[in-house]
Amino acid sequence: MATPLWVRALGYWAYQYRRTWRSSITTSFLYPVLYLAAIGVGLGSLIHHPVDGVRYVDFIAPGLLAATAMQIGSNEAMYPVMMGIKWWRTYFAMLATPLRVLDVLRGHLAWIAVRLTIVSVIYLAVVAAFGVARSPLAVLALPAAVATGTAFAAPIAAFSATQDKDVGFTTIYRFGLIPLFLFSGTFFPVTQLPGWLQPVADATPLYHGVSLCRGLVLGQLSLWPALGDALYLVALTAVGYLLARRTFTRRLVV
Amino acid sequence: MVARGLTKRFGDFVAVDSVDFEIDRGESFGFLGPNGAGKTSTMKMISCTSPVSGGTLRVLGMDPAVDGTRIRARIGLVPQEDSLDLELTVLDNLMIYGRYFDLPRPLIRRRAQQLLEFAQLTDRADDRVDPLSGGMKRRLTIARSLISDPDLLILDEPTTGLDPQARHLLWDRLYRLKQEGKTLVITTHYMDEAEQLCDRLVVMDHGRFAAEGTPRELIERYSTREVVELRFRSGEHESVAHRLAGLAVRSEVLPDRLLLYTADGDATLSQVHAAGFTPESALVRRATLEDVFLRLTGRTLVD
Numbered sequence: 001m002a003t004p005l006w007v008r009a010l011g012y013w014a015y016q017y018r019r020t021w022r023s024s025i026t027t028s029f030l031y032p033v034l035y036l037a038a039i040g041v042g043l044g045s046l047i048h049h050p051v052d053g054v055r056y057v058d059f060i061a062p063g064l065l066a067a068t069a070m071q072i073g074s075n076e077a078m079y080p081v082m083m084g085i086k087w088w089r090t091y092f093a094m095l096a097t098p099l100r101v102l103d104v105l106r107g108h109l110a111w112i113a114v115r116l117t118i119v120s121v122i123y124l125a126v127v128a129a130f131g132v133a134r135s136p137l138a139v140l141a142l143p144a145a146v147a148t149g150t151a152f153a154a155p156i157a158a159f160s161a162t163q164d165k166d167v168g169f170t171t172i173y174r175f176g177l178i179p180l181f182l183f184s185g186t187f188f189p190v191t192q193l194p195g196w197l198q199p200v201a202d203a204t205p206l207y208h209g210v211s212l213c214r215g216l217v218l219g220q221l222s223l224w225p226a227l228g229d230a231l232y233l234v235a236l237t238a239v240g241y242l243l244a245r246r247t248f249t250r251r252l253v254v
Numbered sequence: 255m256v257a258r259g260l261t262k263r264f265g266d267f268v269a270v271d272s273v274d275f276e277i278d279r280g281e282s283f284g285f286l287g288p289n290g291a292g293k294t295s296t297m298k299m300i301s302c303t304s305p306v307s308g309g310t311l312r313v314l315g316m317d318p319a320v321d322g323t324r325i326r327a328r329i330g331l332v333p334q335e336d337s338l339d340l341e342l343t344v345l346d347n348l349m350i351y352g353r354y355f356d357l358p359r360p361l362i363r364r365r366a367q368q369l370l371e372f373a374q375l376t377d378r379a380d381d382r383v384d385p386l387s388g389g390m391k392r393r394l395t396i397a398r399s400l401i402s403d404p405d406l407l408i409l410d411e412p413t414t415g416l417d418p419q420a421r422h423l424l425w426d427r428l429y430r431l432k433q434e435g436k437t438l439v440i441t442t443h444y445m446d447e448a449e450q451l452c453d454r455l456v457v458m459d460h461g462r463f464a465a466e467g468t469p470r471e472l473i474e475r476y477s478t479r480e481v482v483e484l485r486f487r488s489g490e491h492e493s494v495a496h497r498l499a500g501l502a503v504r505s506e507v508l509p510d511r512l513l514l515y516t517a518d519g520d521a522t523l524s525q526v527h528a529a530g531f532t533p534e535s536a537l538v539r540r541a542t543l544e545d546v547f548l549r550l551t552g553r554t555l556v557d
Contacts, residue, residue, distance in 0.1 A: 003356045005323070011353050019342060069361050089337035096331040097354035097402075098323040254264075254304060 005099050009107020012094070013080075014114070027075075028119045032068040033126055036061055039187065041132075052189055054218060061132040062217035063143060065123055066209035067146045069116055073122050074177055076112045078169045081160035084108070091252055105248045109154060111239065116149035117142065127217065129234075135219025144216055147233040148209030154240025161247040180206040199209035206234045207215030255300060255406070255439075259309030262295040262461075269295040271461035272309060277312055279405075282438040284452030286445075286543070288551060291458040294334055295439040298411045299404040300439065301331045315405060319541055327355060330399030334410040336391050347383060348401055355402040362401060369397040371464040373429060389420030396427065406437045414443055425450055445543035455543075457550050464550040469543055476549045477541040478503050480519035484512045484526065494531065501525050508550055515545070 003011075017024075036057070044056035051059040083089035084104070091104050099107075122141050127133055156172065163169075183193065186208035191196055199206050212229040215221035257278040262270040270292040284456030285293045298304035302318040302325045310447065311318055313325050320353070340346050345366055352362030370376045371424055372391040383391065392453045399407060412428070413421040416426045421444075428451055432438055442448055448455055456466045461526060465472055482502070491512045492504035495505050501522055512533075516522040 008354050012350055015346070015353075016339065016342065019346070077371050088340060089333075089335060090339060092303075092333065093334075093337035093339075093351065094354060096301065096326065096329075096333065096337075096399075097351070098356075099354055100323060174504060186472045254298075 005103035006106035013111035059175040062214040069149035073153035077157040120145040151236040158244035261308030282454035287458030292461040330404035373397040479516040
């Protein structure tokens with residue numbers, strides 16, 4: 001049985017990761033846990049009244065899961081895409097073999113989903129050890145986190161394929177990811193924002209990722225809003241994928 | 255491989271303008287031409303990595319628009335720009351590439367050993383690619399293109415930018431592949447490369463074929479048997495050429511020298527001296543493809 005073409009592309013990233021995973025430990029695994037310890041436990045010890053009805057550490061632990069997924073999903077769709085197209089031309093190496101542009105794209109996005117899964121599993125295990133997870137539904141926070149990551153990865157990959165330099169990535173961080181990280185409900189409820197900003201926060205993908213992960217981990221979930229969050233993340237992933245199909249084809253088939 | 259009216263357009267620009275050619279199994283076929291002549295666009299179309307804009311193309315008897323994946327499974331491509339993974343080792347690059355063809359790992363490993371031997375990279379197998387020299391990277395790219403044991407090997411300027419030793423080593427390797435019966439399609443800037451490796455070649459200019467034939471045929475058709483190269487003080491070549499025109503079948507003025515095309519170079523050189531000219535240096539040589547190229551495109555190749 002022949003291996004599907006996109007799985008062969010996925011195989012490249014997995015093979016490459018075997019050599020480079022050490023350098024990703026800090027950003028992927030250590031940082032979220034350090035945040036959780038410093039802010040959740042350390043700063044949280046000063047916050048005596050419950051936030052949204054739970055301890056502060058319980059409040060931010062699932063938020064950090066979604067924020068980490070955003071960070072990894074975005075990052076993996078920036079520099080590695082640039083590498084594939086320009087710096088090392090990895091994509092072109094693939095395209096000289098039986099692989100097609102669609103396989104290159106699917107393989108890369110699938111790999112990002114794998115990375116998100118690995119990181120989320122480890123983080124959720126740590127969170128469980130902190131005694132945060134209090135619902136069997138917490139298991140579903142795993143696909144929720146992966147969907148949060150892909151909701152960023154797919155559209156950003158589409159963007160990256162149009163770029164010639166990596167300056168655009170800095171802009172995404174500065175004006176996109178960092179504000180989202182701070183103000184999308186990861187560290188405090190968005191109800192604390194000024195009234196006019198709340199609808200803006202509500203509209204961002206990270207807000208939906210955070211609400212979904214939080215609801216699942218803490219077991220405080222109402223069906224319809226949760227489905228709305230999930231649908232939002234899946235829809236954004238799908239739109240991003242369709243856009244990426246176009247930008248990848250335009251860039252790689254000349 | 256058969257192409258009829260093969261065309262590549264980028265917007266209004268026509269990179270390949272309706273060319274026809276046939277390449278047989280086991281043949282080694284060259285595309286010569288200056289930069290921008292359309293060689294690379296042609297290579298990309300026949301390696302099924304770039305769609306044709308017009309005409310018909312059959313590679314290994316199949317249509318690239320329909321069977322791109324199946325055709326590429328039987329092609330080895332050496333692109334003009336290397337696309338190696340610089341952080342991985344030499345061996346890993348071969349392993350990964352073999353997986354794209356879905357070859358079983360033990361088979362890839364076995365072939366990789368042979369190919370590393372072939373590319374003289376065995377002792378670098380476990381080194382990262384990044385610090386390797388340009389020649390080594392190029393040899394690795396060629397080794398990589400052979401991992402799937404392709405029927406057809408397409409090489410886009412395989413030796414451009416290499417030093418002479420590296421180039422000769424590569425020629426030797428390519429010559430062996432030719433002897434093994436592989437079909438080779440090569441683009442090059444270098445005439446000696448074309449003379450050594452190609453059974454048949456075309457000279458491309460502005461997206462069209464200016465000439466086609468074996469290296470020997472082309473030299474006979476477009477050049478004389480011998481060439482006299484004369485070097486005068488710079489600036490004098492044009493006026494000297496004018497006055498020496500009667501001594502040669504044809505003459506060509508280059509920025510740094512004057513070429514006289516003639517059947518008997520020594521006789522012509524004596525006549526030049528007899529006419530009272532004293533060039534700073536003079537050389538009589540046999541005509542090469544370079545002269546054919548100069549005649550057909552009006553410029554030297556490496557520019």
